[in-house]
Amino acid sequence: MDRVLPPGLASTTTVNFQPPGGGRAAPRGDFVMIADEVQDALKALRRGGIDGVSLHNHGLTDEPRLFFSHIWAVDDAVGLARAPRPAVAVTNSEPAAWSRPGRT
Template sequence: MANVKASPQFIRLCNQFSRILGGEHEIDPGPVCFVSRARRLNATILGRRTTSPLVRYQLFSFESLDKSGRALCLGETALFQNQANRLIRNLQRNGIKVTALHNHWLNDNPRLMYIHWESIDNPIAFARKTKRSIAFLG
């Protein structure tokens, strides 16, 4: 965890957010609770196997926590193209706004896509909704 001024409440909330999502966390200036979660994706780029963090990490954050306990909550993951519609539906059913679907790489196999999502929500509620939405990705 970075040496950042954050209230004990924010630190506890970040710890719980991270536990729900199953990732490693840090608190960045802001404060921003940032969580990264590694996954295994069996893919190649330009014919070479990749295990790059640019491909395998899911990223989540919350910041700008207000007095009612709601924050700006963000998420992002790479996934295979044939999984994109299911994740979009899952997120939307949980009241989370999908903001982007795009590729990053050329000549990847299978085709990798990236999805970004956002919500103003209680961070714990957002973490639980996100966890349910992405559970099928493994």
């Protein structure tokens, strides 16, 4: 909706990867979406082998209405590393400048 929400407002999508060993990864994180994005984003995560373990909102009267899904998986590190991108692509999100390849 043409509004920039700074990361300090905790309205960002984050995925952290933990290394359990054996070529596996355990991504966990928080996806933030508006209502129209929820189904497509969760479907994209599931296709990539990542489970949504909760879906909730933080505010009572936020505008736009934001939904948060906590995510979790343990599997092949390379496959799971590719999984979040299609889900982010169906949201109206833009990676922070510092996280884009080729930027510092």
